[in-house]
Amino acid sequence: MSATYDFCVVGGGIVGMATARQLLAERPGASLVLLEKEAAPATHQTGHNSGVVHSGIYYPPGSLKARLCRRGAELTARFAAEHDIPHRVCGKLLVATDTVELARMHVLHERARINGPAVTELDAAELHRREPHIVGLGALFVPGTGIVDYRRITTTLAELVRSAGGRIRLDTPITAIEENTDRVTVAGPTGSWTARRLVVCAGLQADRMARLGGIRTDFRILPFRGEYYRLPAERSDLVRALIYPIPDPALPFLGVHLSPTIDGLLTVGPNAVLGLARERYPKGSATARDIREILDFPGFYRVARANIRTGARELRNSFFKRGYLEQCRRYCPELTRADLRPHPAGIRAQAVLRDGTLVHDFMIEQTPRSVHLLNAPSPAATSALPIAETVAGYVLRGQ
Template sequence: MFDYCVIGGGIVGVATAHRILASRPGASLVLVDKAASLAAHQTGHNSGVIHSGIYYEPGSLKARYCRRGAQWTKEFAAAHDIPYRVCGKLLVATDSAEHDRMVALYERSVANGVAVERLDAAELARREPHVTGLGALFVPDTGIIDFTRVTEALADRVRTDGGRIVLGAEITAIDENSDAVTVSGPSGSWRARRLVVCGGLQADRLARAAGLPITLRIVPFRGEYYQLPPRRADLVRTLIYPIPDPELPFLGVHLSPTIDGGLTVGPNAVLGLSREGYRKGGIDPRDAREVLGYRGFHRLAAANVGTGLRELRNSLFRRGYLAQCRRYCPELTLADLLPREAGIRAQAVLPDGTLAHDFLIERTARSVHVLNAPSPAATSALPIADHIVAQLDI
């Protein structure tokens, strides 16, 4: 029997395994994941941004852990020779409504203790000649990194500290009693005194398998990206974001330099009918039934018909997607939008149709379940891990 079992090979699960062993030398731990490699889903399919914490409700877990996690991520990367770059981020207001939201976002950033600078249109044009807008917020501490490499380095630390990592092992049953928790699936079973579940796209299913009385459901949203051609790689020096809609958890289509020297644009946010199907148009019958049969999704869809139709249209027709980008970078053309693999966001939706905006973690006597950990979870992984470790002591 192990002291600890962690389900989930994304960055949050691996960071948690690392922090457990770092704080409990000599403990035995096994981490299991059904994928053939670590960081196979959300961790390995994001834009690689080290977020600053500007967006989030003051006092929320996201606001607290993102700011702390950004610094920890940079320190961890430096200590393990993982390349990263602090390039800064510009949030660009392109009309009067966005300008008003920009002012409110500036006030939120101050409340969150995030360094930020307000720019007028002239200063924006001076700093980024290919970007246009009424003004912008500049967040200097935002960076870029490869979170898959961070996850692999964390996994190396887990192994060095005596932990075992088992891949290709799907968990279909969780049995908890007063003495231990047993997790099992087609590849075998593992028994531990304490369990942590960082299930990502499967978080709700694993929680129900463990007997948690949850009513939320994970609804997958596809985030479709494009890669700009190499000749466009120096189009911008910083990350370029629109001013987000505060009612939605998505940050909008943005231009993102990548740590390997590329430049991507995206993502949008389209309902996915396959939790782990990255091919456009892919449908998993079970996933589709669970989403379309969930009353919370019906209420969410009814409240966001316009937004949903717009995202779907832009997914089907590149011209609509391009129009979103050209609001702040008007010289982009259809020829600039080259195919790139999509990502899928695991978004917890409640029965009343509202989205779980903050990180959401529940526990039983012997287990801790991470039920909602979308962006900025990669940036926040180490503080989230410490929060989970503290929960294990309760």
Template sequence: MTTDATFDYCIIGGGIVGVATAWNILRETPTASVVLLEKERRLAAHQTGHNSGVIHAGIYYEPGSLKARLCRQGSAWTKQYATEKGIPFRECGKMLVATNALELDRMAGLVDRAERNGITYERLDAAQLAEREPNVRGLGALFLRETGIIDYTRVTEALAEDIVRAGAEVVTGVEVDEIVERPDLVTVSAGTGTWRCRTLIACAGLQSDRIAALAGLDIDFQILPFRGEYYTLPPERSDLVSHLIYPIPDPDLPFLGVHVSPTIHGRLTVGPNAVLGFAREKYQPLGIDVRDVAEMLRFPGLLKVAAANLVTGAKEMRNSLWKRGYLRECRKYLPAIRLDDLQERSAGIRAQAVMNDGTFVHDFLIRRTDRMVHVVNAPSPAATSALPIGQMIARQAANPSVP
């Protein structure tokens, strides 16, 4: 497929961030011509369609960071959009449960972040926690009333309907293999198809580093795939908890720990863990991609990540291979859960940018050139934050002087 037209914008990536960016462009400039390219046959095929479906409140993130600001905005905007479109969501609230003295200390740090980020919270002692969640055990908890649940695939599909109605072209099943930036335009090739645009925006998720390299950017990071394995509880156990139940996270890690999540479809899920994956896009157990593994082994930051997280990584790998170890993590705060409650569910894979020196990129990360904007790190809470991320990217693309 080759077109003689030159689009104002070409967007690579049909996850929720890419589609939300197109939606914001057309919302702010209805006359803009937009084409969105997605290599899979459907939208929301990867991170968007393989997560817990949580509308985060934003308590975890460093005050002043993009994650902190955009998550707060995105939570309200997501609920507003879902209400307008008739997409079901529910504000079930979240309990962050401390099960030992260290976690109580860490909870104090979360209280500070909640106050600095403007998040409403309630601090519960052990008795109050047990009263609200009889099956949950802990020394105390933070209750975040505004946290909710939704189906982000539904949100993405609704946004896609909006942009097509507004005149955008959505092309699926095309994998980009060449990007050439010139002073006046960018040419994007995918197989036998070629598209020209005045501005390229890449929201490529698990492939964001490869797309950036393809476009000629200097790459000082790599996407490492962290596999998150989930279980679903049987329908008869769906009343085990009524809120989202999370552990207190380790502030040095970008992961939130194994949690119990009601879903908008009425089931409870448990997970995810966080295991370094051997493939970026294989969701079956022990999925391996030779190219992905080879690139990881050549990456200078890999050994530094492994050395800095040796104990945590070994524990996560053990729990991945040994269901009873996974169960033990859950039973720290939910002792009523049983081994036969853990029913297999499709895994998720988090695209985590890691710098060459082995440091995790904790915030959203965007790289720009004269005619391109590349979103190179947008893991959780990107789904919650997608609408304001898309707005920010749309404004940066329209006016390169916008920070």
């Protein structure tokens, strides 16, 4: 008979790995196994983002995102310093390029005051002084925003899990979850594992894992491709800070931005295009199962109808570099098509309810023996360490 672990964690992205580490920190000597279906941790969302350590100014006051993002930025900086992981606080400028965005900027500034991060409002002249290559009617400067390598943070967390006695099994997909009164058994093609408590941080597969575990199924993960470009090396010092547009509050995406990365690149992106494959990154990728689950879901059609103009624009800009470039040139007019070089895409897991509502906040649900993180889009990487504290709290209170 196989051993029964105290804890089983499914998912080897930054949130799953952070949760495993948190459980072992709070219960020294406990037995834990983490199961990841890919050959390495941080293969999907964690390893395909712009590396921004967000400050938490965007999110509705009192939401999990607002509370956990700010704490996450602090914990991420501390973790990076403790483990010699490069981390740089470069600041962020949110640039208003027309009167509509200027009005939104003032609203966002007020929200920032409530959420807590330090923010300074700049006029056009001060914006130009700080960033000579950027233009706009005004901007918000968020000095605490930084950049880091989240993949490296995840591999460091994996080392800490192992050093605390946890087991990490890679290449281990899960196809079944059976929960009884005193334990949970998960199984897949490579074996089965039994634990007293189960945590699922499955990202792009969150809805499918939820169905396996008997969790609510009135939502579906829709994959949105975020396509990036990078600028040539000689233009990597074009800006000093991260440059963002003022976001449209009706959309869950922050818009195409200029992002210095911790390894010295300057990236442009991402856009947001509905993906036809959850875990394949080349443009044009599609899988029959992913397409079928999109088309079978009523919420998809409601989202599509409500965002038809935005979706058409994003799709056009995905296939025609000129449209993508126009978004960047609104605040950085000297960019040219030749500046946009290929860079790997990312895919965002966005939970959508059957009525077409996009779930904006982190979403956690549980059964008597399991906890599922159902929705963890940006800023989940920034918030990973306090998300882990929160999830571990659910788990340990249930013991």
